[in-house]
Amino acid sequence: MNPGLHDALHAFGPQAAHVVDLWRIFLFICTGVFALVMAAFVYALWRAPRIRVQEAPDLSTVNRPEPGARRSVAAAVTATVLLLLVLVAASVFTDRALARLPLKDAVHIEVVAHQWWWTVKYVDGPVAETFETANEIHVPVGRPVLVKLNSDDVIHSLWIPSLSGKKDLIPGRTAVLAFQADKPG
Structure with missing residues (x-):
């Protein structure tokens, strides 16, 4: 084994391989979430009104939600809960796999x-x-x-x-x- 490979991402046993698989699932999901959040951020910046003249903002529409806002929030909350459930399930399956190492002749x-x-x-x-x-x-x-x-x-x-x-x-x-x-x- 190369001394440079003493890290958690180079598995040299079944237990470490399960942990690496879990890490990759978390990395994939978190990278996707990050990309979606950054895309939504850029879209919000692009869509935001550009005020060229200093004038007082119109606050008459503050209490009214944007059309489709409830649906967007509900979709975001649902996606968040589903992704968290996937991560919890992956963690539980990994924990069970770690506990299954046969200890005969250990x-x-x-x-x-x-x-x-x-x-x-x-x-x-x-x-x-x-x-x-x-x-x-x-x-x-x-x-x-x-x-x-x-x-x-x-x-x-x-x-x-x-x-x-x-x-x-x-x-x-x-x-x-x-x-x-x-x-x-």
Whole structure:
């Protein structure tokens, strides 16, 4: 894996691929909404009356809505609600997909966050095979990994961009992160 590819948009596992797919859905929809809003803004500027002489504005029509305004507002509200429902549904489906990683034969790792460093303990196999490292996590390719996360002192966050989403470590609480690496790196 290229060190320049340690970002959330280069997925090296199924969990990260689901997050990237969700990100692309959000990007596509938000880009479309932005383009429509900018087009409406430019149209409103083009359609606005141009006052050449300084005169008092006619306020007699202020309380009367423009013809078709109610229909336009109703259409905009409906489109907004529908787009939000699509984004919520995409988020829920992604959450369900993230929870479906089969954990049979998973590597078990315990991570404890300390101020300025991390303790990483590999707990699979017999006691003789249990060992600890500091600040680095090494996982096998093609095998699920289950990481149990704890904080020793303050709130920390663990994020492995190419493999999974971010998890917050809060003192006194145990968080669990499951992922799988499909490519070495």
